[in-house]
Amino acid sequence: MLELHFIRANKERVLQGLKIRNFGEQELEIINEILRLDDTRKETQTELDSLLAERNQLSKEIGGLFKQGKKEEAEAMRERVSHLKDRASKLEELLKSTIEALNEELYKVPNIPHESVPAGSAEQDNEVYKPWTGGLPQLAEGALPHWELAQKYNIFDLELGTKITGSGFPVYRGKGARLQRALISFFLDEAVKAGYEEIMPPLLVNEETARATGQLPDKEGQMYTVERDNLYLIPTAEVPLTNIYRDVILEEKDFPIKLTGYTPCFRREAGSYGAHVRGLNRVHQFDKVEIVQFQHPDKSYDTLFEMLAHVEGVLKKLELPFRILRLCGGDLGFTSALTFDFEVYSAAQQRWLEVSSVSNFETYQSNRMKLRFRDGSKATRLAHTLNGSALALARIVAALLENNQTAEGIVIPKALQSYTGFEILD
RNA sequence: GGUGACGUGGGUGAGUGGCUGAAACCACCGGUUUGCUAAACCGGCAUACUCUGAAAGGGGUAUCGCGGGUUCGAAUCCCGCCGUCACCGCCA
Known part of the structure; x- marks a missing residue:
């Protein structure tokens, strides 16, 4: 706050x-x-x-x-x-x-937007900060959307997930499951190479934790709750990772603190159904590697752009067409001062899918969390917190499957092959 | 899940009703000394809110796991909760 x-x-x-x-x-x-x-x-x-x-x-x-x-x-x-x-x-x-x-x-007052945040009421007013300048994949006649490719190669099954849990809980199998594991490992390795400490946090959090990062009280409906124990399933690793430093007073020399973690993410996503949410476009459980940083207020915007560059680098290695949006005031998250979204082009659906969101929260979270540092004088100051997805799997998989489909199967990007152990998914 | 012990500042740890925001030691920071390092010695060392002041500073309040209670007065007594540890039970 x-x-x-x-x-x-x-x-x-x-x-x-x-x-x-x-x-x-x-x-x-x-x-x-x-x-x-x-x-x-x-x-x-x-x-x-x-x-x-x-x-x-x-x-x-x-x-x-x-x-x-x-x-x-x-x-x-x-x-x-x-x-x-x-x-x-x-x-x-x-x-x-x-x-x-x-x-x-x-608690009702959202973060104050950074001066660069454009006015606007919704998604369509977001600014294209960095457009995709390369060509878009041209698919052969009869190219399939990823949900049909899933059936063809038996790599994930939503109906099976419905049987076990409910709609929006995919079951990945065979090479599809292997691809998930490969992506997670790849993303984590990239983050560790960039200097982030790997963390494996709890997937359930208590009320205080959810409050500190801003999920409560305003986003209550987004999370699954375990009422009997008063716990919440995390909607993103941001929640447990950021809370590691709740009630901590850092020294200036500790900055920047860089954490990464893979977790499944659970989102109730009460809302629309139909073509836009078919397949993996929007699911209740998906996998994500998150990066989090704690930084000195004077340096947090440099850090934000560093994180942007990291995500960009990973997407390039995956050879996926992407663009970066600067969110407008109407689309900006409640707790964020400035957010950039990454969208990947999904060729068979011919649409851009959001795969990452990189934000600077300035002191909004750290104030709730009492995350402070000493700045040389006696006084303590609030640190800045930032995070980003690097990256969210489900939609990456959707784009990968669609863009890389060939008559022989799905071509796995070079960077990923040592992780999957196969070059073609067939 | 059961039983028992325990929860004090960055750490160890003293403190069982007023002299305790809290001894002592360690760590840390500054200084003296020193050819360098070390040792020794001296000093400093919680957080939040608030009042006052141009500022430096000074005053006040709260905080000894959390919440309540008893009392003129609580780290200290009472109640509830949470947590940690040990043993037993169950179990990947």
Whole structure:
């Protein structure tokens, strides 16, 4: 969430930012409401603090009096303190409820977009930051979409997944399963080569963790829940990976911290059905290798572009046509300040599929997480957090299958062959 | 799942109602000394909020796993929860 003192000191900038996110006049009032609540909080706390200071002082004196055997004086003083207590407990209650209300409002405010974020209301307003300049694959007559290729080569089976679990849970088999494993290993190796520490995190997280990275309270519906144990299935490795550094104070020299991890991702994705979500285009469980960085605020945008370059390099090795979008205010994730999406061209469907999302969250997550560092002076500052997919498997597989189909089978890109152990999937 | 023990600052660990935001030691930082290193000695060393100040700084409050309670006063007493460890049971 945003820092209160930041809102206070940069009110205009905050309001401008929210406008980029298409907040109306009415909705912008939340900022005034937050500042009002914070005023109340401060006043209440100041009064309570001085009351408690008085109590502590008197209590000390009482102790002294008892020691000197001045019982009567002590008793008299006791009563005075008892009186303070009523007032104090009332203030305590007020303080507590004010803080609760304040947090509730604060949770509703999204991150302030970076100045480069274009205005816009939805997907179609995203800026093509880097178009694909090469040619697009020309497929032979009778080329198949990946879901038909899946049947032809028996590499994944959605109906079987439905039998076992429900729709959107593919079962990969044979060379299809092998291809998954190959991609995961390949992506992890690439990330490790780029200096990321490999992590294998838990796939279930608790409420506090989900809150810290921003899945709660606003994206509650996206996650599968395990109610009995009050746990959530992760929608992305970002959640456990970022939380590794929750409540941590770093030294400046620790930056950058680079983590990578492979996990399955679980998403309820309540929403549309039809051609756009056929096959692997949108599934409830998919595999993904995530990269996460913690960085000094002055360097986080350099880092963002470094991460962009990493994803780009991996896609090039896979020989897939891709383009990069800069998300507009309307499409930008709630917690992000700047996001670039990578889309891969899926030749048989003739559409671009999102395969990666690389974001800088600045201090939005670190504020919730209390991830700080010392900047040489006494003060602590919030670190910046960033993450990106490198990469999400299901749609990569869809594009790979479609673009590389030949009469002999699916051609595996060179970079992947040592991982798959075969050059043609047939 | 059962039983028992335990949860104090970066670490070890003292502290069983007021003199404890917390001894001591280690680690870390600064200094003195030193041909260099080491040793020795001196000093510093939690976080958040808040008031005050131009600032440097100074004052206050809270925090000894978390939440509640008793008390004029709680790290210390009581209750609940969570966690760790040990043993037993079950198990990939």
